[in-house]
Amino acid sequence: RSVREVKEQADKLCLKTAIRTLSSGRLKGGTPFSFGHIYHILTNPIYAGRIRHKANVYPGQHPALIEPESWDALQDQLMGRSVSNRLGKERG
Structure with a gap:
């Protein structure tokens, strides 16, 4: 999606x-x-049991709400779409 x-x-x-x-x-x-709200939620590492501080992401002391592997795959998908959009390729 x-x-x-x-x-x-x-x-x-x-x-x-x-x-x-x-x-x-x-x-x-x-x-x-x-769109910004949704993008922020989808890219927030807190849901994968991680904490973002400035430009770095660290393991959190809280349980992940989603599997970190699923969150990582989503980030790859979002990054791929972002790069494709900047290059003028079709959205999908």
Whole structure:
């Protein structure tokens, strides 16, 4: 699947971002997930039991929510799509 397909599915399910109250008392969130939101979630190593600090990724002290091998495969797929898109190749 592509990020676009995940976004389309999230929209069909009417998934929204969490609503939170800012220190000013203003509410923020409750909006449909953007491509950026979804990409950030899909590339966050926390779900694979890892922690990102600056440019480095380290093993975390928490259990992985998905198998690290699956997360790594997803990163390879996303990176391949990203490179293909920059080179002007067809999206898939």
